[in-house]
Amino acid sequence: MPFDPVKPSLLNTLVRHYDELVDRVRRRFGDRGFAHEVVHDVCVQLLEKRDKDGVHTPLALLHKISHDQAVSRYRSEKRRQSWIVTLPELPDTICESPSPQRYCEATRELEHLAQAIAQLPTRCQMVFVMHKVHEIPQAEVATQLGVSLKTVEKHLRLGMAACRDYLARLETQP
Template identity: 35%
Template structure:
């Protein structure tokens, strides 16, 4: 994949990161799934080896993410950790998360906290400012006096590291 196409896709992904997450959350009703799929989309973009025709990079990314979400849901079903529609509806209606969802979520949080602690200091600082304080890449670049490109690299490295840690645990 040409570096140019790569950087266009990456820039598009970064621009629409939150939109993509919101779209997937609405579509599948699960913020954790959305978060995971967006991270996976980041990894896929990083791993692309052949050039893609990019008339509409945003549409391409949304399609890629939607396909990944479907794959993800299929493999969840196969692992029989699939929860019946009745149980979900019942729990959604009384506003209570399912117990296994809560445990799974707490476990994921603990893994993510540890993964973030493992990041190199500058990478961790950028990642925290972006993900937890909601600063834009430009704001972080100004605050830390580094290039916006460097901010993007740190954010993607942080996401990839967190994703790998989750993968290792939930294989």
């Protein structure tokens, strides 16, 4: 569509009344930057679409279009903000994964515990691993090994004491 300077187009009206449109949106929504963005969006809409024929009051139409655009933008911004989780204060740690130093310490402790378990007598070691590592209930351990529940409890008690002693000796070594 060729430009007709005689016929007042919506785009010409927008250019002439730009500040007025911005002020009108700013008064309604309170933020001048927001108002500029809304009026710019209206301008882009007018550039992308064909000019409407038969508009008797182009300024009134621009007021309506800019108001509708502002309401739409405001609502979408409120929806977007509702998805953002706000915390009263930042967490102490950024990442929950252990530090390299803590990882090395834990690996060393696990190796020491494995050494302590390896030094237990065979039957005691089996009971200890089945119950403490694999979390099999004591009654089931007794059934699987063909021993009494009292024997399982005794091996667990002896295994715990032996592991505690072994780890205590390691801590006292230089």
